[in-house]
Amino acid sequence: MELIEKTAAELRSLMLQGEVNAVQITEAYLQAIRAREPKVQAFLHVDESDAMAQASAIDQKRKHGWQLGPLAGIPVAIKDVLCTKGQVTTCGSKMLQNFIPPYDAHVITRLREADAVLIGKTNMDEFAMGSSTENSAFKTTRNPWDLERIPGGSSGGSAAAVAACEAPLSLGSDTGGSIRQPASLCGIVGMKPTYGRVSRFGLIAFASSLDQIGPFSHDVTDCALLLEVIAGHDRRDSTSVYRPVPPYSKTVHTPVKPLTIGLPREFFDEGLDPEVNACVQEALKVYRSLGATIKDVSLPYSRYAVPVYYIVATAEASSNLARYDGVHYGFRAPDFDSMIHMYSRSRGLGFGKEVKRRIMLGTYALSSGYYDAYYLKALKVRRLIKEDFDRAFAECDVVMGPTSPTPAFRIGEKAENPLAMYLSDIYTISCNLAGIAGISIPCGFTKAGLPVGLQILAGPFEEEKLLRVARMYEAQTDWHLRRPRL
């Protein structure tokens, strides 16, 4: 097996045994990026010399016998929604094409402290709005399993980078499924932690009450390793929770017994692709064989998750994105005849269509006369959705179902139909609305060779259990060992 196809845990033990050093690992991945990027287009910026400088600094540290962090020498790709000090951070938008933040996101600081090598910034749907990464202002990322298809989104670049072995680990952000859905479509592991588990400081906001940063990896063990590094309280985020971070990477191998799995009938509706359903059913058999009890549960209000989401998320976004106005930073249109015109033209030209569409929708939902009917109503139904989960978790350890109703679709297939695109997040959105934890793990392939993901959800701050349940299955299967031919 080539170096680049290994997991972070494997690279870490090679590092610890002195078999390889950080420079060699980084070089290998930079070479993969050079070779594969023309096809995959996962990255927006790769600064090779900066990556090599980080790697040799880590090797120096080791040479001097200093204590190395848990991700020493491991390259991590970063979704361009996360601010990196002194480096362009675009959020996939022309609006921020030249924006250089004078600060690191909290998770970036954590990665640096863990001695990871930040290898590059990955492509994404503009402002994390989309499910295919086609809404990037810069490029269209390809699914490494089928270059004619989308990698999912909005964290499509981060998912594709790991799937294509351009990095062993990456970070994404998940507002309505933006980590789990691309993980599912790219055949890797992706996790959305509980709201408040990971600091959002430095994460460019889409919908503040839903956004959460999470890991991408080849397998569950790596996911645990990366989550352990990024999770924890941060005083700069009022919604980050003060509670200890369990040693996920140590407990991940311990199966959960007894295990009760809830199967919400709403996650197996008529919109579900039969091949995806078949893979999920096979996965459930594996769990049964491991002694798990599988129970039917109902999440009756989850059918309203998509409309609730498209009100709450766009309303928050309409306000979060108001700051991009061409005054203090970001794009300013060259010609205008007044202050107001400067605003509206800069925003009109600086934002892409999907972003504008969502800002319009959110503005409408909050505007005078519609607030009660839309925004307030949505917040009430949001509570009902959360209470559905409270009931389910009172009788089950986890809830399972497909991550995405279909495998990866073709580039351009849904580009003209926003509503159809919105429905591709139908199974992932309720997790964000309820603020709970969710993971997608590979559970098979379609006949056409497209990956399928199994979504597992757990209650708030139950990441440890979630990872253990996911690992139980993974240990019995080899989907996570497959790599696309590129």
Next chain:
Amino acid sequence: MALTGDQVRWVAHLARLELTEEEFQLFTGQLTRIVDFIDQLQEVKTEGVEPLAHALPIHNVFRPDEPAPSLSVDEALANAPARKGDFYSVPAVLD
């Protein structure tokens, strides 16, 4: 419920978005379909349900009143599209 052209224009004005005629036509149709879709929420009975704005029941998070370093003027203005002296410069604002 179809959104009227006036509503779409008003919302675009509130959101400070200059739309091309093509975008205006496109959005009017798309937003109408999305709003129709969202309108299914009206069938949910929500009497007595408290709105949920924050997923987590946490409260009283404060920081102490302690100074932290500010950016230098140059750092603060480094990303400004237009700078005049030590200020951000904007087109004349008429009160």
Next chain:
Amino acid sequence: MSRPTPYTIVIGLEVHVQLLTRTKLFCGCSTQFGLPPNSATCPVCIGMPGVLPVMNQAAFELALKAALALQCNIASFTKWDRKNYYYPDLPKNYQISQYDLPFSTGGGLEITTPHGPKWIGLIRVHLEEDAGKLLHDETGRGGDSLVDLNRAGTPLLEIVSKPDMNSPEEAKAYLEELRLLLREIGVSDCEMQEGSLRVDANVNIRIPPEHAGGRKPLPGRQHVATPIVEIKNLNSFRAVERAIAYEAQRQFEEFQETGKQMGEVSKATAGWDDVQGVTIVQRRKEEASDYRYFPEPDLVPVEVDQPWLDRIRATLPELPAARRKRFESQLGLSAYDARVLVGQGLAFADYFEAVARGCGDAKAASNWCSNQVLAVLNERKITIREFPLSPEALADLIVRIRKHNINAQRAREVFGIMLQTGDTADAIIKRLGLDVSFDTEQLRELVRKSIASNAKAVADVKAGKQKAMDALVGFVMRETKGKAPTDEVRRLMDEELAKV
């Protein structure tokens, strides 16, 4: 006093005060006034992408303190909301403020009017962030405007009164009382010049039907009410008074022309031109402002419990209204004297109390403090903390004045020398040879002698010529080589003349 008008003015004030915190509401940048432009900003107060606000505990507690002092009802649960509007001094294009669940409601403040005390109620007090500053091209050539974000994110308290004030004087009295209170409790320095106190006035007038030129009140109203105008940019209390008076009369005249009543046209805003002395009504915006308030997802709600409130309440000093009442009831001062002393601020009232304690004569201490001491402070433009005489020294002077029956003029002379030289009252009195004491009977003897020796003057006084009194008193003064206390001599003279 303004001239009588055929209408009643109705005034509600919205006051913004900056809180005396070291750092901003949501970040660690300095709140100091007058720093070089854009030198006290950071990613949070510039509103850069991805950064988040964290609430300053001191700001919230100062807000609680103010609300307690204003007798507001403190909510047990409060949250923050975003108020969305575009303006270049508002970096995020939304202001973090409070909408439907402010941390306090109700409360109020008592002011003094010529007709007696009056309670001005409050609608609410809430906490929010300030915007930056916009500098316009003063050449009038339409050049670019400049943005300074130093002030952006400074904690602001918004205090919204009920429309309980009915004259410019009442509005001013309310502002003075509010400023005094907020300064006393250390919540704000309320410096209008530095913008740490800002006032918007909502003004309209009620016209009794008989003066309404045939217009009938709208259904449900007893008076004809004109549309409310909100006057902005009021940068002194004097401007508040003048603008309200001007605006009320303008509305009366406008009403006579247009006949438009409140509810028939939307609320307008007006600017105040201090030089021309006129309000300039801006175009009425028929489009209602649409701030699209919604809960701020980046901040969590606050729950306030009784122990926390008790802890804040314990930090409150005696409030001005309570202190004035105590000065009246406990020290026997007049309402006017109590007002003057307390109105000078906490330190001044403390000084007075120390003088009163030291000399045992609150009335004399009050006179000295509100006349001589205050005159010196005003003349030298200093505060009581910088005043050279300790309260003990002034108390000692008052005791000796009484002991030696030193007259007012000589007493002021001694006071003046004390200020100049720093010598004690005792030393100066000795130097001036004023350390003689006349007992009352001794003086009365001299008064009787004067009456006996000046029959003409006595007759003149009896005939109503008060000037003749000077001759009678002058006799006693000559006898005592000018050292007799004139006030005492006059008092005794009155008594003895009454017997004649």
